[in-house]
Amino acid sequence: MAELKLYHLPGACSRVTMTALEHCGLDYEDEVVNLMQGQQHSPEYRAINPRGKIPALVVDGKLLGENAAIVSYLHMEHPEAGLLPPISDPLDGARQLADLFSISAGWHPSVRANRMPVRWTTGDPEEVRARGKQLLQPLLEGLEARLASRPFWYGQEWSIVDTYLYWNYTTAEEGQVDLSPFPNIASHRARVEAHPAFQRALVREKAAIERMGDAFYVP
Numbered sequence: 001m002a003e004l005k006l007y008h009l010p011g012a013c014s015r016v017t018m019t020a021l022e023h024c025g026l027d028y029e030d031e032v033v034n035l036m037q038g039q040q041h042s043p044e045y046r047a048i049n050p051r052g053k054i055p056a057l058v059v060d061g062k063l064l065g066e067n068a069a070i071v072s073y074l075h076m077e078h079p080e081a082g083l084l085p086p087i088s089d090p091l092d093g094a095r096q097l098a099d100l101f102s103i104s105a106g107w108h109p110s111v112r113a114n115r116m117p118v119r120w121t122t123g124d125p126e127e128v129r130a131r132g133k134q135l136l137q138p139l140l141e142g143l144e145a146r147l148a149s150r151p152f153w154y155g156q157e158w159s160i161v162d163t164y165l166y167w168n169y170t171t172a173e174e175g176q177v178d179l180s181p182f183p184n185i186a187s188h189r190a191r192v193e194a195h196p197a198f199q200r201a202l203v204r205e206k207a208a209i210e211r212m213g214d215a216f217y218v219p
């Protein structure tokens with residue numbers, strides 16, 4: 001069994017990887033990277049992940065970054081866990097990757113523009129925030145329409161794609177995106193929150209917050 005260490009921050013997108021690890025029932029160590037204190041830029045963390053991002057999963061001493069890559073790796077290693085639906089055709093596998101990439105490269109940057117506009121501009125952050133909101137609208141509408149006929153992204157069964165989407169739309173909500181026009185997303189949210197691996201990830205994050213003490217709240 002590989003030795004796994006997750007670098008993360010409670011509430012950040014690293015929660016997707018943590019949920020995947022929990023869903024696969026894996027043993028792993030976790031260490032917080034305090035983004036509020038800029039720890040991602042420290043020489044110590046850059047030596048672990050030169051890109052300065054979380055999540056970072058260190059597998060037997062080797063770095064793997066990016067939620068999409070990490071969950072794909074975990075799925076390849078533990079297909080029986082069901083992070084993604086089983087496939088019988090390489091095209092279906094590539095389509096699953098396309099879903100993960102589109103969340104990572106489409107949703108996430110728009111959420112960040114909305115939730116943390118100062119990362120995208122040295123000018124007026126409110127313009128960027130508004131643009132982020134605008135870019136999210138068609139994504140939210142598309143998700144709402146898809147969820148009209150199914151409880152989860154791929155149909156009847158949960159997959160890690162649901163948790164990745166959840167993280168994006170709930171983080172957008174923290175950036176004042178109004179989710180009230182999207183009742184199917186509201187039901188999806190309740191289903192994702194009820195998922196056991198998600199609940200276990202929250203417990204693990206809570207333990208990390210307790211270890212951080214006041215540092216969790218220092219901007």
Ligand SMILES: N[C@@H](CCC(=O)N[C@@H](CS)C(=O)NCC(=O)O)C(=O)O
Nearest residue numbers: 012013040052053054055066067104
């Ligand atoms: N597409 C990447 C995004 C990773 C990312 O941007 N993570 C944020 C936390 S949600 C981060 O590390 N931010 C620190 C920074 O950009 O300085 C993924 O999903 O893994």
